[in-house]
Amino acid sequence: MDSDDVDTRLVRAYLAVAREGSFTRAAAVLGVTQQAVSHQVRRLEDLLGQRLFVRHGAGVALTAKGFDLRPQAEALVRAADVMFRRARGAEGVIRVGEIRGRRMMQEVWASHRRHRPQDVVSVQDLTGEEQVEALLAGHLDIAMDRLTEELPGIAQTPLRFDPLMVMTVRELDHPTLRSTRLGNAFTSRERFRGWQKFCSVVQEELNLVFERVPHDITMLEAIGQGQIRGAYPPVVALQGLRDYPGAEGFTFQWFEDVQPYFAWSLLWRTDETRSEVLAFVDTARDVARAKGWLRLAPGAAPAWFPSDGVLGAADAEPA
Numbered sequence: 001m002d003s004d005d006v007d008t009r010l011v012r013a014y015l016a017v018a019r020e021g022s023f024t025r026a027a028a029v030l031g032v033t034q035q036a037v038s039h040q041v042r043r044l045e046d047l048l049g050q051r052l053f054v055r056h057g058a059g060v061a062l063t064a065k066g067f068d069l070r071p072q073a074e075a076l077v078r079a080a081d082v083m084f085r086r087a088r089g090a091e092g093v094i095r096v097g098e099i100r101g102r103r104m105m106q107e108v109w110a111s112h113r114r115h116r117p118q119d120v121v122s123v124q125d126l127t128g129e130e131q132v133e134a135l136l137a138g139h140l141d142i143a144m145d146r147l148t149e150e151l152p153g154i155a156q157t158p159l160r161f162d163p164l165m166v167m168t169v170r171e172l173d174h175p176t177l178r179s180t181r182l183g184n185a186f187t188s189r190e191r192f193r194g195w196q197k198f199c200s201v202v203q204e205e206l207n208l209v210f211e212r213v214p215h216d217i218t219m220l221e222a223i224g225q226g227q228i229r230g231a232y233p234p235v236v237a238l239q240g241l242r243d244y245p246g247a248e249g250f251t252f253q254w255f256e257d258v259q260p261y262f263a264w265s266l267l268w269r270t271d272e273t274r275s276e277v278l279a280f281v282d283t284a285r286d287v288a289r290a291k292g293w294l295r296l297a298p299g300a301a302p303a304w305f306p307s308d309g310v311l312g313a314a315d316a317e318p319a
Contacts (some may be wrong), residue, residue, distance in 0.1 A: 004043065006076075008076065008077060008080050009040060009077055010041070010044040010047070012077060012137070013026065013036075013040035013044070014044050014238045014302070015073055015077065015136070015260070017037065017041060018066065019061060019245060021056075022058075022059040023041075023060065024059065029133060037188040038256060041053065044056065048069070050066075050069070051065070051067045052065065052066035052069070053066055059191075061147055065251075071097055072154060074152065074165070074295030077137065078271065081136070086192065092119075092120060093120045093122050094120065094122070094142065094276055094277055095139070095140045096123050096124070096142040096155060096242065097126045097130075097135070097142065097143040097144060098123050098125060098126075099125070099126070099128065100125045101126075101218060101224065101243055101244040101245070101250060102240055104159065104240070104293075105123060105153070106145065107192045107287060107291070108283055108284045111286070112280055114285075115279075115283070115314060116279055118274055119276045119280070121280070123201075126140075127194060128143075128144060128146060129145065129193060129194050130236050131145055131267070132145050132154075132267065136151070141265075141268060141272070141274075141277045141280075142267070142268055142277065142281070142284075143267040143268070144265065144267065145194065145261055145264070146262055146309060148195060148197075148309060148310065149310065149311065150310060153270050154257055154267050154268070154269060154270065155267070155272075157281070157284075157285060158265060158266075158288070158294055159266040159284060160264040160294070161263055161264075161294060161295070161296060161316055162239055162256070162261065163259055163261055163262075164225065164236055164238060164261065164262060165236070165237060165238070165239050165252050165254060165255070165296070166235075166236065166237075166253040166254075167223075167229060167235050167236070167241065167247075167251075167252055168234035169227045169251070170227070170234070171251045172234060174256055175254075175255055175256060176255055176256050176257040176258075177206065177255045177258050179259055180234065181211070181233045181238055182233055182234055183210055183211040183213040183232055183235040184199045184210035184211070184212060184235060184236055185217040185223060185235050185237075186199075187210040187215065187216040188215075192216055198306065199236065202306065205306060206260075210236065211233055213226065213230075213235055217235075217241065218241075219242060220245075223235060224249055224250065254297065255301055257301055257303050259302065259304060260303075260304055260306075261296065261303060261304070262303070263310075263312070263315070265311060266288075268281055289317070294315075294317040295317050295318070296313065296316045
């Protein structure tokens with residue numbers, strides 16, 4: 001290999017470690033062994049003549065040079081992915097991430113195809129974090145997630161301010177976040193890591209304690225049966241959960257003391273030039289405004305946003 005040439009697998013390993021802060025987690029994302037990731041990063045460091053990572057607590061952190069080279073590495077990987085997509089004839093497909101049952105992107109697509117019926121969309125069922133990883137790796141064109149930091153090379157716009165509500169089989173009198181007994185559907189599965197992090201921040205910053213309900217938040221029948229038996233309290237859930245099959249058996253109520261919001265962002269790459277992808281972004285903005293996704297509830301309790309989020313109340317549209 002020429003000294004000024006590089007195997008993109010080495011670059012992908014470096015970027016995975018940079019995102020995950022861990023060789024072990026990067027290996028899991030890439031589907032290889034930790035030893036393989038370590039070997040690929042060492043080979044890249046040898047080629048560049050620079051150290052890219054340093055040990056930092058239980059994980060690793062980028063060196064100054066590792067941080068400086070990251071945007072170029074991401075651009076290199078994206079260019080390689082575009083080349084292969086074009087070679088395989090898949091360049092015209094808009095690859096969109098969706099969280100199962102949420103239907104936000106499906107509603108955007110329904111509107112988009114009325115104006116651009118020639119566009120082809122492929123919707124992929126991924127969690128928010130999985131979507132961001134796929135977007136950064138060049139495997140997705142449009143993603144949605146709650147951002148806790150600005151991402152290099154990624155553009156974002158508000159998509160939906162999703163209120164946290166009380167979900168219960170029996171309507172409550174005057175539910176409040178601070179005094180009502182509430183549960184959090186909790187699971188150790190990685191698939192729900194973003195939701196668990198949000199709930200943890202809500203509890204920490206508002207000085208609350210949610211009871212753990214041992215189901216993931218989409219196991220609605222199990223949660224409902226537990227509430228009927230009195231085993232589970234009312235649980236916190238996003239308003240968007242109403243879209244899930246089985247949600248019709250629950251009531252969703254606003255909080256009367258403070259109203260938290262989960263801020264969804266629409267994400268795409270800043271170097272995106274394809275007209276069909278940028279048109280889809282414009283459609284998403286139009287749908288979000290038309291459906292009132294960007295407005296906070298009028299007359300509700302004071303709005304509250306976690307301090308770790310990129311978006312806040314200032315990004316909402318007037319009621």
